[in-house]
Amino acid sequence: MTDDIDWEILDRYFSGQCTPEQAGRIDRWAAEPARAELLASARATWEATGVVPRRFDVDLAWAAVHRRMGAGAGAAAAAPSTVGIPIPRATPVRFALPRNRGFQYAAAAAAAVLLLAAGAVSLGVIGRRENAAVHAAAPREYLTRPAQRADFHLKDGTHVLLGVASRLVVPSGFGKADREVFLEGEAYFDVRHDAASKFLVHTATAVTEDIGTAFVVRAYPADSGAQVAVAEGRVVLHSGTAPDGHGTLLSRGQVGKTDRGGPVSVLDAGDLAPYLGWTEGRLVFKDAPLREALPRLSRWFDLDFTLSDSSLGSRRLTASLGDQPTPEMLDLLALSLGVRLERRGDRVTLYARPVAR
Numbered sequence: 001m002t003d004d005i006d007w008e009i010l011d012r013y014f015s016g017q018c019t020p021e022q023a024g025r026i027d028r029w030a031a032e033p034a035r036a037e038l039l040a041s042a043r044a045t046w047e048a049t050g051v052v053p054r055r056f057d058v059d060l061a062w063a064a065v066h067r068r069m070g071a072g073a074g075a076a077a078a079a080p081s082t083v084g085i086p087i088p089r090a091t092p093v094r095f096a097l098p099r100n101r102g103f104q105y106a107a108a109a110a111a112a113v114l115l116l117a118a119g120a121v122s123l124g125v126i127g128r129r130e131n132a133a134v135h136a137a138a139p140r141e142y143l144t145r146p147a148q149r150a151d152f153h154l155k156d157g158t159h160v161l162l163g164v165a166s167r168l169v170v171p172s173g174f175g176k177a178d179r180e181v182f183l184e185g186e187a188y189f190d191v192r193h194d195a196a197s198k199f200l201v202h203t204a205t206a207v208t209e210d211i212g213t214a215f216v217v218r219a220y221p222a223d224s225g226a227q228v229a230v231a232e233g234r235v236v237l238h239s240g241t242a243p244d245g246h247g248t249l250l251s252r253g254q255v256g257k258t259d260r261g262g263p264v265s266v267l268d269a270g271d272l273a274p275y276l277g278w279t280e281g282r283l284v285f286k287d288a289p290l291r292e293a294l295p296r297l298s299r300w301f302d303l304d305f306t307l308s309d310s311s312l313g314s315r316r317l318t319a320s321l322g323d324q325p326t327p328e329m330l331d332l333l334a335l336s337l338g339v340r341l342e343r344r345g346d347r348v349t350l351y352a353r354p355v356a357r
Contacts, residue, residue, distance in 0.1 A: 229275035
């Protein structure tokens, strides 16, 4: 028996689809304690994220887990803290996700991050509030990069679409009492409602509480607050880092916004495409100020959009951008905004068009 194993067979092994000979080979390989620990960690990741589709590079993903386990507990290090989202003292293994341009959601296992650390892990929460029930094991962390999204289910059946350049942290005690998750970025939640177990989405400035709902939460680190758009049902939006019993009720078609420390404002949006379009592969703007649109464009297309003149930021953008080739997308932007675009590598600069004489 060699030190290596065919990691692709693990998918069939965990789903009970491999041959007896393959199962026996894996069982013999895992007879050593260190390998048994690796196999248990791999199974835990598989069970949390579902069967790996064949379009996902299984060999690459499981090899990454294997290498990380082989590095030993001494490799664990403190992750950088950002806007108060819970950060475990562990180094995550990030799996690559397909780019947005194909608009194919990533396999759940591709988005899953296996957090490996020695000993107990202490979990901090937003606003320095500690969750005493969750401290013995590492949380799960789902990550996407610019121009990448992910599609997966939590263990309670809740469906999650994780937006571009986003991070979702799910504590190890998820579902033991309340179901709490922590978000940096943007995500769509179709919640499996349970009256006995609240579903709470924490961001740096707000908490969104499900009441039998499908909704989008957007709260990137650079944003001044959180934004919640309700696709179905109702939610309660709390301004602050913990539910206070005085939240604002939002119903289908409404959008709630919070500023840092400020009250909740409510908009009857009518058309939710600017908030929900990304879940269907479209980035939609409706009379949006360009200074607010540029960060979304940069994350969505993984390009660095900049203005040659800050006065251009007040121009309004109305557009629906899908999977068209980048040059075509840039032409559409230029036409919609009445500007000239200059691209150098990943940097796109917007210039005012000269006035015709």
